[in-house]
Amino acid sequence: MLADDHLRTARAIGWRLWPALIRHGLRNASISLVTVVGLQLSTMLVGAIVVEQVFVIPGLGSYLLDAVSLRDLVVVADVVMVLVALVLLINFLVDALVILIDPRLRVSSGERGEES
Secondary structure: OOOOHHHHHHHHOOOOHHHHHHHHHHHHHHHHHHHHHHHHHHHHHHHHHHHHHHOOOOOHHHHHHHHHHOOOHHHHHHHHHHHHHHHHHHHHHHHHHHHHHOHHHOOOHHHHOOOO
């Protein structure tokens, strides 16, 4: 990591090691961190159904499993739709954060195909 081009360039123009690591290294490392945290949040959200059932905690997961056992398809569809919406919201927030962190992913108005 210390031999990456952006850190080597920052050191060559006179930055000390720690400011260069914080400014450039932390930004590049945070892209992967944000992505993994978003994936883990989605997994934990869906995994909460199992935890609620095992530890007999009332919540959305136990409500879903009760509806499945009673064959209440409307409730099952609604709860699954809420869970899907939450996972999509988490993925959208992760994508927005990654675009904010990494300036290479931003598209200027000239690159979108619009005429000036």
